[in-house]
Amino acid sequence: MSESEKYDVIIGLEIHIQTNTKSKMFCSCPTGYFQKEPNTHVCPVCLGLPGALPVPNKRAIELCILMGLATNCDIDKEIYFDRKHYFYPDLPKGYQISQYKRAICTDGYIDLKNGNRVEIERIHQEEDVAKSTHHSENNKEYSLIDYNKSGVPLIEIVTKPCIKSAQEAKEFATKIRQISRYLNISFADMEKGQMRCEPNISVQEKGKWEYKDGKILPIGDYKLNSKVEVKNIGSITAVEKAIEYEVKRLVDDIENGKEIIQQTRGWNAEKGVTEFQRSKETADDYRYMPEPDILVIDVTEEDIERISSEIVELPDEKTERYISSWGISEYSAEVISSTKENATYFENLQKVLSPKLGEKDAAIEASNWLMGTLYSISNEKGITVSEMDIDITELALLILSFKEGIFTKNKAEELLRECIENGKDITAEIENLKQAKNDTSGDIDNIVEECIVQNPKAVEDYKSGKDASIGFLVGKIMQATKGTANPNEVRNILIEKLKR
Ligand code: ZN
Ligand code: MN
Numbered sequence: 001m002s003e004s005e006k007y008d009v010i011i012g013l014e015i016h017i018q019t020n021t022k023s024k025m026f027c028s029c030p031t032g033y034f035q036k037e038p039n040t041h042v043c044p045v046c047l048g049l050p051g052a053l054p055v056p057n058k059r060a061i062e063l064c065i066l067m068g069l070a071t072n073c074d075i076d077k078e079i080y081f082d083r084k085h086y087f088y089p090d091l092p093k094g095y096q097i098s099q100y101k102r103a104i105c106t107d108g109y110i111d112l113k114n115g116n117r118v119e120i121e122r123i124h125q126e127e128d129v130a131k132s133t134h135h136s137e138n139n140k141e142y143s144l145i146d147y148n149k150s151g152v153p154l155i156e157i158v159t160k161p162c163i164k165s166a167q168e169a170k171e172f173a174t175k176i177r178q179i180s181r182y183l184n185i186s187f188a189d190m191e192k193g194q195m196r197c198e199p200n201i202s203v204q205e206k207g208k209w210e211y212k213d214g215k216i217l218p219i220g221d222y223k224l225n226s227k228v229e230v231k232n233i234g235s236i237t238a239v240e241k242a243i244e245y246e247v248k249r250l251v252d253d254i255e256n257g258k259e260i261i262q263q264t265r266g267w268n269a270e271k272g273v274t275e276f277q278r279s280k281e282t283a284d285d286y287r288y289m290p291e292p293d294i295l296v297i298d299v300t301e302e303d304i305e306r307i308s309s310e311i312v313e314l315p316d317e318k319t320e321r322y323i324s325s326w327g328i329s330e331y332s333a334e335v336i337s338s339t340k341e342n343a344t345y346f347e348n349l350q351k352v353l354s355p356k357l358g359e360k361d362a363a364i365e366a367s368n369w370l371m372g373t374l375y376s377i378s379n380e381k382g383i384t385v386s387e388m389d390i391d392i393t394e395l396a397l398l399i400l401s402f403k404e405g406i407f408t409k410n411k412a413e414e415l416l417r418e419c420i421e422n423g424k425d426i427t428a429e430i431e432n433l434k435q436a437k438n439d440t441s442g443d444i445d446n447i448v449e450e451c452i453v454q455n456p457k458a459v460e461d462y463k464s465g466k467d468a469s470i471g472f473l474v475g476k477i478m479q480a481t482k483g484t485a486n487p488n489e490v491r492n493i494l495i496e497k498l499k500r
Contacts, residue, residue: 005206006205006206007203007204007205007206007251007254008164008203008204008205008206008209009164009165009166009201009202009203009243009247010161010162010163010164010201010202010203010204010216010227011161011163011164011165011166011168011169011199011200011201011243012158012159012160012161012162012163012199012200012227013157013158013159013163013169013172013173013197013198013199013200014156014157014158014159014197014198014199014200015156015157015173015176015195015196015197015198016128016154016155016156016157016195016196016198017067017154017155017156017157017176017180017185017186017188017194017195017196018031018128018152018153018154018186018193018194018195019060019063019064019153019154019155019185019186020063020184020185020186020187021057021059021060021063021153022059023057024041024045024046024057024127024150024151024152024153025054025056025057025060025097025125025126025127025128025151025152025153025154026045026046026054026055026056026057026097026127026151027043027045027046027052027054027055027151028043029041029042029043029045029046029151031152031153033146033148033149033152034192036148038144038146038147038148039146039147039148040148041147041148042147042148042150045151046147046150046151047092047147047150048091048092048093048094048150049092053293054097054291054293054294056081056294056297057153060125060153061079061104061125061297062303062307063153063155063185063186064104064105064123064124064125064155065104065105065299065303065304065307066183066185066307066310066311067105067123067155067157067179067180067183067185068104068105068108068123069304069307069308069311070179070183070311070314071105071108071109071110071120071123071157071176071179072108072109072110072120073105073106073107073108073120073123074105074106074107074108075104075105075299075304076102076103076104076105076106076299077298077299077300078102078296078297078298078299079099079102079104079125079296079297079298079299080099080101080102080290080291080296081097081098081099081125081290081291081294082097082098082099082100082101082288082289082290082291083095083096083097083098083288083289083290083291084096084097084098084100084126084286084288085286085287085288085289086284086286088129089130089132089143089145090129090130090131090132090145090150091129091130091150092130092147092150096126096127096129097126097127097291097294098124098125098126098127098156099124099125099126100288101288103122103123103124104123104124104125105120105122105123105124106121106122106123107119107120107121108120108123110172110175110176111316112168112171112172113171114168116162116164116168117162118159118160118162118163118168118172119159119160119162119214120157120158120159120160121158121159121160121214122156122157122158123155123156123157123158124155124156124158125153125154125155126154126155126156127150127151127152127153127154128149128150128151128152128153128154129149129150130145130146130147130148130149130150131145131146131148131149132144132145132146133145133146155185157176159172160214161200161202161211161214161215161216161227162211162214163199165243166239166240166241166243166244166247167240169197169199169239169240169243170236170237170239170240173197173236173239174236175315175316176188176195177190177195177236178314178315178338178339179314180195181339181340182312182314182315182340183310183311183312184310190233190234190235190236191234191235196233197233197236197239198229198230198231198233199229199230199233199239199242199243199246200227200228200229200230201227201228201229201230201243201246201247201250202216202224202225202226202227202228202250202260203225203247203250203251203254204216204222204224204225205222207219208220208222209222209224225250225254225260226260226261226262226263227262228246228250228260228262228263228264228265228274229263229264229265229280230242230243230246230264230265230266230267230274231264231265231266231267231277232266232267233267234267234269235269238267238269241267241272242267242274245272245273245274246265246274249274261279262279262280263276263277263278263279263280264277264278264279264280265277312340315334315337315338315343316337318333318336318337318343319333319334319337322336322337322363322367325359325360326350326359326360326363326364326367327360327363327364328363328364328367329367332367332370332371333367335371335375336367336370336371339384341384341385341386342370342384342385345370345385345386345392346366346367346370348392349366349369349370349392349395349396350362350363350366352392352393352396353365353366353396353399353400356400356403357400357403365399365403366399369395369399370385373413373416374388377416377417377420381420388420389420390416390419390420390426391426394419394426394427395416395426397426397427397430398412398415398416398426398430399412401430401433401434405486406430406433406434406437406484407433407437407482407483407484408478408483408486408487410483411433411482411483411484414483415429415430415433433482433483433484434484436481436482436484437481437484437485444477444481444485444489444490444493445493447477447480447481447485448477448490448493448494448497449497450480451473451476451477451480451494452473452494452497452498454476455472455473455476458472458473459473459498462498463498470491470494470495473494474487474490474491474494477490477494478490
């Protein structure tokens with residue numbers, strides 16, 4: 001019996017996201033700390049000085065609610081904050097202001113492609129801690145702390161233990177990142193620490209456990225295996241890799257009769273392994289207590305309505321619409337809608353092409369150009385499609401001219417590249433080619449004749465059975481017509497003439 005037939009994988013995810021606000025969660029210090037001089041964005045509140053009083057950031061709470069609405073959560077009408085105590089140098093107050101019994105958002109979900117539903121237990125509002133770095137110099141070890149990050153708004157998304165594979169965890173995290181970016185909740189750049197994923201993982205024997213009310217329960221006298229938590233994961237791909245690694249490690253341990261202890265592990269991206277950090281025999285005691293310095297905040301129906309109006313069409317809905325109303329392939333629809341920027345570009349191009357091509361053909365043409373030429377140029381140059389700075393109406397003109405048969409697709413792509421690389425004027429170039437086509441269109445016959453005379457070797461080869469040399473001749477003629485002739489037509493004329 002293979003291991004995957006014997007064991008089920010059970011994953012829960014905790015995702016922390018720094019939300020896009022100008023100022024910190026409980027003070028007016030600016031949030032943009034990236035590459036700023038350490039300890040310049042600080043005040044008595046975010047330094048945790050005695051007597052300083054926190055004032056909640058309204059926008060941060062709105063963004064937390066927005067994430068809840070976008071993930072089908074219930075929104076609490078009264079917001080309470082709590083103190084979560086632990087002692088660590090990056091937490092100068094000795095506690096983090098967070099939420100304990102009541103989270104702003106509860107009972108949400110996101111549906112995955114395979115139809116499985118990831119249930120979201122809660123999304124709560126809290127604040128980030130400072131950043132510590134550890135150094136050693138002349139055999140002396142020391143740590144430095146930068147409080148610029150202390151107090152930056154964070155939301156924490158907690159799923160129930162209902163994710164069944166590394167692949168599902170990756171898809172869920174990707175969707176959360178897409179929603180964050182589509183709704184401007186966060187840039188969610190994992191490399192910059194704006195989004196942090198911490199999976200907890202256990203493996204249990206099939207048929208010996210059940211999932212009930214968000215909990216994993218043993219059946220009969222089965223003893224559940226402990227779960228492990230993995231921290232420090234720096235990318236969504238690493239979330240998948242870390243889980244895959246951990247599942248294999250857990251299964252091996254169980255098969256070898258080792259007991260799994262509840263523990264926290266770190267992901268070592270360089271080595272591609274998880275490493276033991278600390279064991280966790282009982283749940284941490286954070287001595288939660290209500291935050292006495294912040295009054296209960298009421299959320300009204302009007303607030304919810306106003307925040308809802310920030311919800312735009314999300315990637316899943318876009319994908320669905322591209323497929324059902326325009327007949328775009330599922331793959332293309334998913335790729336295009338994966339970023340708001342590309343989806344907007346695609347929809348604008350479709351709109352400009354529509355009057356000439358009709359809605360569906362316009363969409364298919366736009367999708368083909370985006371998925372083909374535009375993405376390949378964008379990958380080559382390491383810039384996004386909008387950074388290419390091509391005017392959509394000019395691009396549409398180019399596509400329509402190609403559709404009219406004024407030039408070939410190769411020529412059109414070549415032209416587009418030249419325009420991006422050398423800033424050539426697309427409209428003027430198209431005019432030139434139109435002119436060239438008019439000039440040569442009556443002459444195709446002559447050009448073909450001339451080509452036959454000038455390339456006796458290729459003609460000879462073709463006549464002696466080397467069919468490939470016809471391609472060479474067609475190429476020569478296409479060159480002579482500056483790519484404006486129809487290659488199929490040229491080929492037919494050529495074959496006709498060579499028969500004689
Ligand atoms: Zn401050
Ligand atoms: Mn947290």
